[in-house]
Structures are given as structure tokens and as C-alpha cells.
Amino acid sequence: MITISRMLALALAAACFCPAAALAQTYPSKPIRLIVPFPAGGGVDYIGRIVGKGLSERLNQQVVIENRAGANAIVGLEVLKSSPPDGYAIAAASAGPLAVNPFIYAKLPHDTVKDFTYIAKMVIFPLLLVSHPSLPVKNVKELIALAKSRPNQISYSSPGAGNTGHLAAALFDSMAKIKTIHVPYKGTAPAVIAALSGETQLTWSSIPAILPHVRSGRVRALGVGNAQRMPSLPEFPTIAEAGLPGFESFAWGGMIGPANMPKDIVARLNKEIIATLNQKDVIDRMLSEGTVPSTSSPEEFLAYERSELKKWGEVVKLAGIKPE
Secondary structure (H helix, E strand, O other), X not given: OOOHHHHHHHHHHHHHOOHHHHHHHHOOOOOEEEEEOOOOOOHHHHHHHHHHHHHHHXXXXXXXXXXXXXXXXXXXXHHXXXXXXXXXXXXXXXXXXXXXXXXXXXXXXXXXOOOEEEEEEEEEEEEEEEEOOOOOOOOXXXXXXXXXXXXXXXXXXXXXXXXHHHHHHHHHHHHHOOOOEEEEOOOHHHHHHHHHHOOOOEEEEEHHHHHHHHHHOOOEEEEEOOOOOOOOOOOOOEHHHHOOOOOOOEEEEEEXXXXXXXXXXXXXXXXXXXXXXXXXXXXXXXXXXXXXXXOOXXXXXXXXHHHHHHHHHHHHHHHOOOOO
């Protein structure tokens, strides 16, 4: 005979044994795909590989980096969106595809809030404005003066329409009252190559992707987009102090997953991502290469995304960029 207490115990056990709970208890039991919606070699790829290595070590499971570039990260995010929300497909994404694309594309195939799970904010990417040596300028003031004398003659590369590099340039042009030519590429690495070859005269890049070329002399650093100089790279003046007061623009990166991921798995990933980024060797490496760790809880990251949508929507309007 089954007693009432026994029935209650069985009912409780049945309630606890749900697919999501079982999945969280055994997670991860197979390799994890970490989608990077940009080509290899850019800032998002850089942080994705650092965090992927840390997750692999901490979760004792292989994390496979999968570069799925195209359409300013839309291709990679669509792959993520259609993946099962079981924690085995996550993506390193940035401000451009998450907070700017909604204002650049008239028919974006996903809602950047509703269609994804926000796992952890990871990093801030200060943007560095650099010029090709063939451009006769050595600082921001000289660039502004030259651009005013040559309207629509100086070009800059960006990782794609609506990317934060594009918006930083649009904001710069608006504040400096100049007109430069935007040349979009499919990712940071191709945009950097264009600036190195002289195909474009300028680029706005995350520092890890461009710093080796600044140090080798292939391009000239004109200023960093942060409000203050970076303690790890004090030789780079801010654009505000170098000739355009009040200017500030930077990018950021975070980890997301498909919508409706189990909270236990999100919490586990968040914990291990933060632990990875809090390692002293990782912090020292990132700061020396011009990247700033900036972690958060899932809730804080989602709130930050909402605030960024408001901010960049206003910048897109200010810059006069029309949806495609």
C-alpha cells in the first residue's frame, strides 16, 4: 500500500526529473560549439578563443571555435538562433550585431533581445583610429584639417555596415564636421588588411587586431576612442584630447546562446567565463594587448544590451545612416 507521504515523495521526484534539470546535471557531456560570427583574426575572435580555451579547461570538455562570418554577423547569429537551447551552441558576439544591426537593417531576421539568451558580458574593446603612412597626417588635428580640405576623398575601412567601427567614424565625421568615405568589409581582419595595404587610408579597429601593425610601423596610431587613456598603453592619446573634445566610442563583446536556455546551464557558463577572465595571466595579457575585461551576470548583461540599443539607435539617427 502506498502511503500519502510516499505518493508525495514520488510526485516530487517526478517533478524534479525534467529534461532541463537532467540536462543541467550532466552538462557538458559532449563538445560545445562556440560560434564566432566574424572571420578569424578580429577582436571578437580573439576573446572567443581566450574564453573557449578557459571553458574547455574548466568544463573538462572540448570547445570548438566555429567562425561563421557573413552579412555583418547575421549569418552566424542565425546559426545560433536555430540551434537547440541546450548549452552546446553558444556565440561570442559584439555591440555591432546585437545593438546596432536592429537600426541598420530594415528586415533583420532575428530580434536581438527575444531570440537569444544573454550569458555574460566579457570585454570592452577600445577602438583605435589608425592611418596608412601614405596619408600625410600625424595626429587627429591634422587629419581633421586634411579631411576638411579634401571632402569625400579620404576613405576608411570597417568590419561591415553598422559595425561599431562604422559608427565611431560616422560620429567622428559628424562632430568634426568632415566627410570621409566608408568602405565596409566582411570582418575586422579584412578591414585591417585594407588599411595595411593602403586600399583605404584609415580604419577604426579593436586594438588586438591592429596593435602589432602599429608597433611594426605599417600603420600610424592617431588616437583611442576611450574617454581616458589606457593605463597599459599610455602612449596612445584619446581622440578627445588629441583634437576632438567630447568624443567617445568603444565596442564590447559578450557570450550569448539561443533563446530559452536552462538557467542552471546559463549560470554555470557565466561562472566559468568570469573565472577565466579573472585569471591574472589572462587579465595581464588582455590589458597589454589593448582589451579590457568587463564581466557581468546574465541579468546585468541583458540590461546593458537594452541600454546599448537605446544609445546606438540615437547614434545611427545622428549619423543619418539609413536601414538597408
